[in-house]
Amino acid sequence: MPRVVVDVMPKPEILDPQGKAVLGALPRLGFSGVTDVRQGKRFELEFDGELTDEVLAEVRQMAETLLSNPVIEDFTVSVETVAAVEAVE
Amino acid sequence: MKVGVVTFPGSLDDVDAQRAVRLGGHEAVALWHGDHDLRGVDAVVLPGGFSYGDYLRCGAISRFSPVMAEVIEAAQRGMPVLGICNGFQILCESHLLPGALIRNDHRKFVCRDQRLRIENVATPWTSSYEPGAEVTIVLKNGEGGFVADADTLDRLEGEGRVVARYLDVNPNGSARDIAGITNERGNVVGLMPHPEHSVEDLTGSGTDGLGFFTSLAAAVLS
Numbered sequence: 001m002p003r004v005v006v007d008v009m010p011k012p013e014i015l016d017p018q019g020k021a022v023l024g025a026l027p028r029l030g031f032s033g034v035t036d037v038r039q040g041k042r043f044e045l046e047f048d049g050e051l052t053d054e055v056l057a058e059v060r061q062m063a064e065t066l067l068s069n070p071v072i073e074d075f076t077v078s079v080e081t082v083a084a085v086e087a088v089e
Numbered sequence: 090m091k092v093g094v095v096t097f098p099g100s101l102d103d104v105d106a107q108r109a110v111r112l113g114g115h116e117a118v119a120l121w122h123g124d125h126d127l128r129g130v131d132a133v134v135l136p137g138g139f140s141y142g143d144y145l146r147c148g149a150i151s152r153f154s155p156v157m158a159e160v161i162e163a164a165q166r167g168m169p170v171l172g173i174c175n176g177f178q179i180l181c182e183s184h185l186l187p188g189a190l191i192r193n194d195h196r197k198f199v200c201r202d203q204r205l206r207i208e209n210v211a212t213p214w215t216s217s218y219e220p221g222a223e224v225t226i227v228l229k230n231g232e233g234g235f236v237a238d239a240d241t242l243d244r245l246e247g248e249g250r251v252v253a254r255y256l257d258v259n260p261n262g263s264a265r266d267i268a269g270i271t272n273e274r275g276n277v278v279g280l281m282p283h284p285e286h287s288v289e290d291l292t293g294s295g296t297d298g299l300g301f302f303t304s305l306a307a308a309v310l311s
Contacts, residue, residue, distance in 0.1 A: 010191075015262065071189040
């Protein structure tokens with residue numbers, strides 16, 4: 001089963017208070033060396049059948065209209081095969 | 090006038106907004122997010138709260154609700170629309186207003202009586218204020234930081250589309266202390282503070298917010 005992953009990140013110029021909170025928590029837990037944290041969202045979309053160019057174009061449309069807000073966020077679309085994911089796990 | 094107040098799942102301030110509409114001298118009409126129907130209203134208020142649980146992004150799901158299809162179409166025809174707090178977020182997600190609202194820069198929920206300057210009194214929601222009026226209105230938000238790119242901010246300032254600006258303190262990190270803006274036509278207003286909570290002495294912090302609801306009548310009469 002093909003899986004399409006949409007990663008959404010706040011644009012570099014947009015303040016990310018959640019990332020800042022995580023960055024502040026890390027040293028308190030004894031983790032050092034992290035200079036910045038940005039927090040985003042990951043969407044895993046499962047499909048039946050073949051991933052055609054049309055399907056991927058539609059995913060990009062989903063990402064633009066609903067999954068991300070282009071005013072403050074960027075997104076990337078990538079394809080994963082579930083077999084590969086299982087091998088890694 | 091008949092003023093519709095939309096209730097989404099998770100709206101909190103719809104009943105307060107209806108009450109403010111009545112105190113402003115209008116008939117309040119309850120509108121439901123799931124209906125493709127504005128029930129013949131002359132204006133619409135999108136109230137505060139956490140519509141659809143703020144899932145995905147504040148206002149992102151509400152923006153695609155059936156009633157919003159009607160609100161967007163009516164707004165584009167010139168119907169007065171006021172979005173308060175979550176309503177402001179919905180208007181930005183709908184692209185009826187530019188920019189976006191992000192989490193407060195200090196990461197805490199803010200709840201205070203906020204001083205504001207009303208900078209644009211040409212909208213149907215602000216016409217009963219004096220130009221430059223300084224007022225105190227309740228503010229409560231977790232994601233109230235207004236952001237937009239520099240060109241958009243310059244255009245908003247240049248065209249006089251900043252409706253209200255924070256005074257004394259910037260409570261949420263909003264760009265250029267912006268508390269509220271309007272669209273090019275001036276009929277759609279988004280505001281982070283809550284004028285519907287500042288309409289009666291009984292419930293505290295003065296009545297400076299009432300002008301947003303009495304302005305509609307003045308706009309019609311003028």
